[in-house]
Amino acid sequence: MSAGQLARLVEVPQDARPYYRALASAVRDRILDGRLPVRVRLPAERQLAEALGVSRTTVTSAYDRLRGQGYLESRQGAGSWTALPDPSACADNPWASADDGGLLPLHAAAPPASRFLDEALAHAGAGYHRFTLGMGYDPIGLPELRAAVAARYTARGLATRPDQIIVTTGAQQAIHLLMTLHAGAGDPVLLESPTYPHVIDLARLRGARIVPVGVPADGRHLDLLISAARQSGARLAYLIPDFQNPTGHLMSADDRAALVAAARRHDLTVIVDETWTELAIDDLDQPPPTAVFDTDGRVVSVGSASKLWWGGLRIGWIRASAALVRRLAVLRASVDIASALFEQLVVARLFDRIEETRAERRRALAASRAALVDVLRRELPDWSFRVPGGGGSLWIRLGAPIATPLSEAAAAAGVRLAPGPWFGVDGTLEGHLRLPFTQPPDVLVDAVRRIAASRGAAGRSPRASLIPAL
CATH class of the missing domain: 1.10.10.10 (Winged helix-like DNA-binding domain superfamily/Winged helix DNA-binding domain)
Structure with missing residues (x-):
């Protein structure tokens, strides 16, 4: 030029x-x-x-x-x-929270796009024309993407065929389809507490009776979950075994085996959300997929491209029996028939770079986690938390039931937070706060300093809008 x-x-x-x-x-x-x-x-x-x-x-x-x-x-x-900056290292993003008054977006645990996305977009664009002679959609998903997802499960120790995979428009749609199929009005559904907020919304939308099972600070107590399943008569449970959102807990292999055995005894279908599975930060002996211990199709696994590569892709998947995949394909046809072809092509290409992407994410998340932990200990030493070995957030114990007024005060100081009640049932968890470490280190340091400075104003700030947590 x-x-x-x-x-x-x-x-x-x-x-x-x-x-x-x-x-x-x-x-x-x-x-x-x-x-x-x-x-x-x-x-x-x-x-x-x-x-x-x-x-x-x-x-x-x-x-x-x-x-x-x-x-x-x-x-x-x-x-x-x-050029375009590396989003994992650049805080200068004019589009971030553009519709949220420019507040620092600590309400969402959503990493920026992987640097491998550009190449995958270009590759998908170059080959897109090959599909224009056909219908352009498949209710089960692009064959090459289903093959890539199946191969990844197999590499993780869970033998999987492509016909056991259905591609969805994000993990949220995957969970919606499964909840629609398995839960009706009045049916008891087991949910961890705290858990992913949109699943609580979905269970309520279905009219299900939520049976909350607490996740203590020292990790899951499997006996509580099994007891709740037995006493409630629930036939469906939703769990996040890998770096649970928001606590970051990782379920052990022994507990996964015991969970599946209990599900078999109590005729329980378990939806396992593996959205954070690939995002280990520390060198961990990560357990195998929960479905490894399944012999009769009781465990249905849900995955997503959003945390590993980018939330804007809106591609997820379900791993289940081939028969259940066919039933889900018929059910999803009433919603959107199929996920967008271009995004499926992009994600299929990205699976070729999965180990490189995991290493990239590990470096970025480790740096952000370290910065967040350090600034919290300096600026807010009375807050307590455990440092998870992976995932994307810290689950903060505030020491007092102040999460909502604190979030309101922080919003007035330019930071959007996710207070504990978002992750619980019926207004519980007011003494907790989720802080993600998916933003660059300097953003996190700035945000915590603003939070610390605004803490005294809790209760005097205007009401913060209830923007869903991710």
């Missing part, structure tokens, strides 16, 4: 102050809205300065700022070209 072309494209007013910041912001905005493509070589600093009628120092400062933000890459002798 020539200097004249770029000068016309950015249109920075001459009276903008400081000018270099306005120039850098304009270039960044053009990259983000697509008018300035990625990997385009920009004019030399001297040429652009002449075209804009400013000093070369001004353009140099703007280019330096863009390089620091990750929107410009340079090499000696080769010039500079546009």
Whole structure:
């Protein structure tokens, strides 16, 4: 791109102050809205300065700022070209919480996109035309994606065929389909407490009777779960054995085996949410999938691309018996017939980079977890928590039932929080707070400092809107 072309494209007013910041912001905005493509070589600093009628120092400062933000890459002798920053390391994201007043989004445990996403998008785009001669949708899912998911289960020690996989529009739809199939009005459904908030909403939507089973601070007490199943007569349970959301607990192999044995005795179907399974941070002896211990189809596994690669892909899956997959395909046809083909192609490609992605996530989450733990211990030493070996959040014990007023005060200070009652039934868990470590370290440090500064204002802030936690 020539200097004249770029000068016309950015249109920075001459009276903008400081000018270099306005120039850098304009270039960044053009990259983000697509008018300035990625990997385009920009004019030399001297040429652009002449075209804009400013000093070369001004353009140099703007280019330096863009390089620091990750929107410009340079090499000696080769010039500079546009780029997109690594989202796992860059806090400068103008789209984050754009509809939430610009608050720091600590209500959602959602990592940014993997750096492998760009290549997968390009690969999917290059091959997309191959599918235009057909219908373009399959209620069970793209065969190559189902094969990739099945191969991953097999690699994890659970032999799986592609006909045991159905692709869904995110894990949320997967859970919705299973709940619709297995739970009706008045039916008891076992849920951990705390647990994933949208599952509580879904059980209520179905009119089910929620049977909460507590998850103590020292981990699950399996006898509580088995006792609740026996006494309630529940025929369906929803559990998160791997880095439970929000507590981060990891169920042992022995407990998984005992759980499945109990499910067999009490005629219980267990929905196992494996959304966080691939996100171990520490070197752990991670147990095998819960369905390894299943011999009669009582364990139905749900997975997702959202935490490992990116939530915007909206691709999930269910692993079940081939017969149940066919029933689910008929049921989901009344909702959306099939998941988007392009996203399925992207995720199928990403499975080729799964180990590299896990290593990338491990590095980023470890750094963010360390930063969050350190700043909490310095700024809020009276709060208690355990550090999980994986997943994406800390489950904070506040020492007093103040989660809701604290969240309201934090919102006034620019931080959106997920108070404990979001994760419980009937207003419980007011003494807890979930803090995710899926944001960059500097965002987490800034957020905790704001929380600490606003804690005294709890109860005086305006009501915070109830935005669902992820």
